[in-house]
Amino acid sequence: MNPTDPEPRPRGSYAKGVARRQEILERAREVFAERGAKRTSLRAIASEVGVTHAALTHYFSSLDELLVAVYEESKQHDDHGPDGPESNTTPAEAMRVSAHENRAVPGLVQLYSTLVASALEDDNSAAHEWATTRFERLRDELTARVERLQASGVLRQDVEARLVAALVIAASDGLQTQWLLDPSVDHEAALAMLDRLLAGPNGS
Amino acid sequence: MNPTDPEPRPRGSYAKGVARRQEILERAREVFAERGAKRTSLRAIASEVGVTHAALTHYFSSLDELLVAVYEESKQHDDHGPDGPESNTTPAEAMRVSAHENRAVPGLVQLYSTLVASALEDDNSAAHEWATTRFERLRDELTARVERLQASGVLRQDVEARLVAALVIAASDGLQTQWLLDPSVDHEAALAMLDRLLAGPNGS
Incomplete structure (x- = not known):
């Protein structure tokens, strides 16, 4: 895609959001593969993944939601x-x-x-x-x-x-x-x- | 037992400790029967049981240890x-x-x-x-x-x-x-x- 294309902003943001979510998920998957599934908090995972707590909760509203996504991604x-x-x-x-x-x-x-x-x-x-x-x-x-x-x-x-x-x-x-x-x-x-x-x- | 009996202190303390542990366990069993086993902290349970956090951890050094005791007591x-x-x-x-x-x-x-x-x-x-x-x-x-x-x-x-x-x-x-x-x-x-x-x- 030509960077000067008048891509509507919401769509671009959406695509970027999806990519960012996938990036975080991929990193979370690696973190879990290393550390195991021992009970922890979203805050602790955010720090291990290397994003802010706010960024993580933007994509995954609860620890369970993140764990389900990591599980499905890992299968x-x-x-x-x-x-x-x-x-x-x-x-x-x-x-x-x-x-x-x-x-x-x-x-x-x-x-x-x-x-x-x-x-x-x-x-x-x-x-x-x-x-x-x-x-x-x-x-x-x-x-x-x-x-x-x-x-x-x-x-x-x-x-x-x-x-x-x-x-x-x-x-x-x-x-x-x-x-x-x-x-x-x-x-x-x-x-x-x-x-x-x-x-x-x-x-x- | 006559209260003036020269009961050695450690033994009396031990018996009292066992009774107190049982009392706390019994109350914890009731709390769990009401609230379910949803993940919580020893501190929260202490408050629900009506003892201090220090008193609870004196008898049960971890949440898991308390849960195992409650399970065995409930069976x-x-x-x-x-x-x-x-x-x-x-x-x-x-x-x-x-x-x-x-x-x-x-x-x-x-x-x-x-x-x-x-x-x-x-x-x-x-x-x-x-x-x-x-x-x-x-x-x-x-x-x-x-x-x-x-x-x-x-x-x-x-x-x-x-x-x-x-x-x-x-x-x-x-x-x-x-x-x-x-x-x-x-x-x-x-x-x-x-x-x-x-x-x-x-x-x-």
């Missing part, structure tokens, strides 16, 4: 795994792959736990909105996947798809917590076992 | 359910009963989530020590239970007892989180389904 893939919701990967295997990838990003798993805890502590937080929406979407996706795999005989048909979806998500989250506290807990083997328990006549 | 039963670790109740059913009882105590489930999140955020916290010990003990107890029920044919024998224990605890915790965010998630039905998946030739 490499969607929650349903890299294979997309239409794949025939079993639900436990999809969660296993997704969890495996998340563990490769420093601090991401801890940040996830922090956000879920914030969600449970405060019904009015940005984290509550994020977590409620995320679990709902994930259950819907996995339910559809389970129903498809039940129809093709990969998964057994004597279980309710919606309960299977909730169970698999719960198992993956809960095993991840136990693994974070004690790395001898075999998150992946336990999910693989759940997959075998759910297998139908054409399953593995 | 009605052991984690393995009211039937004791020797019973033949299946592991998922035992977790279901225990979770059901915990939900009857206002704020207890939220407090549990807060403590687990603190444990993940800070390896040096009282919550980390508490959570690590709790999960270890619970896995050991449930592993022994699963092995016993496998031997008697109530549970299937083609699964590793230690993985089953970790999976059942994870499922119960994770389902509770989803239920807290969305009460339409049927925690109990999902655990009952897991029990059916784990049933052996003599199981339900």
